Amino acid sequence: xxxxxxxxxxxxxxxxxxVTLDCVYETRDTTYYLFWYKQPPSGELVFxxxxxxxxxxxxxSGRYSWNFQKSTSSFNFTITASQxxxxxxxxxxxxEAYEGGSEKLVFGKGMKLTVNP
Amino acid sequence: KAGxxxxxxxxxxxxxxxxxxxxxxxxxxxxxxxxxxxxxxGLQFLFEYFSETQRNKGNFPGRFSGRQFSNSRSExxxxxxxxxxxxxxxxxxxxxxMATNEKLFFGSGTQLSVL
Numbered sequence: 001x002x003x004x005x006x007x008x009x010x011x012x013x014x015x016x017x018x019v020t021l022d023c024v025y026e027t028r029d030t031t032y033y034l035f036w037y038k039q040p041p042s043g044e045l046v047f048x049x050x051x052x053x054x055x056x057x058x059x060x061s062g063r064y065s066w067n068f069q070k071s072t073s074s075f076n077f078t079i080t081a082s083q084x085x086x087x088x089x090x091x092x093x094x095x096e097a098y099e100g101g102s103e104k105l106v107f108g109k110g111m112k113l114t115v116n117p
Numbered sequence: 118k119a120g121x122x123x124x125x126x127x128x129x130x131x132x133x134x135x136x137x138x139x140x141x142x143x144x145x146x147x148x149x150x151x152x153x154x155x156x157x158x159g160l161q162f163l164f165e166y167f168s169e170t171q172r173n174k175g176n177f178p179g180r181f182s183g184r185q186f187s188n189s190r191s192e193x194x195x196x197x198x199x200x201x202x203x204x205x206x207x208x209x210x211x212x213x214x215m216a217t218n219e220k221l222f223f224g225s226g227t228q229l230s231v232l
Contacts, residue, residue, distance in 0.1 A: 033217040043205065044121070045223040052217070091160065095217050102172040103216050104150065107160035 002027050002096045006108035013082055014116050021077040021111050023092030029053075033095040034068065034075045035105065040088045051075065082115045089113070119143065121210050121224035129230045135196040138227045142189050142210030149191040150214065150221070151183060154205040163206075166191050167214050195229075203231045
């Protein structure tokens with residue numbers, strides 16, 4: 001079965017610090033997709049990134065960057081120069097396909113990031 | 118374009134009661150998925166509906182059920198509530214339900230408290 005592990009449950013940093021959120025996954029599929037979602041206090045999950053298993057290139061989007069390493073089954077997320085607005089719960093997820101053309105997301109337990117001014 | 122709307126935002130029930138939660142997806146989206154979020158178990162998949170048909174169901178007891186209407190709005194129902202059903206229930210909508218090809222858009226959830 002698919003599994004996503006986010007070992008850190010809570011991190012607190014001071015504004016402008018860099019922070020890395022770890023994600024380790026388990027899957028028997030050769031083709032799979034990994035995701036990161038952000039959950040601000042308002043509750044809704046906000047999509048950040050989707051990466052397929054064939055694309056191991058690191059990605060950078062502004063202050064956000066993602067490091068995908070198939071060899072260690074990890075998909076880590078780094079926020080550079082953190083800001084108070086980055087405070088949220090961050091979830092790593094793995095897609096799991098069902099017959100009939102549907103999918104679900106298997107989420108890690110989430111990591112609460114608090115950025116203090 | 119309006120986002121995913123979930124009602125009510127908060128709900129308090131007592132054990133043994135039943136509850137119905139509602140989710141209105143983004144206009145044009147035909148897939149609605151439901152997830153339960155608790156501090157202990159995290160986010161767990163409940164079920165997914167597409168064009169009024171349940172395509173998949175997670176590992177939840179039969180007390181959890183759902184349906185989808187022709188306008189893609191979805192409801193989930195929990196009967197004979199237990200204390201452990203206290204959770205944030207999130208729904209997500211998308212065009213086809215294929216997260217590998219498109220974004221899922223989540224609502225803000227319904228916070229259910231069972232006393």
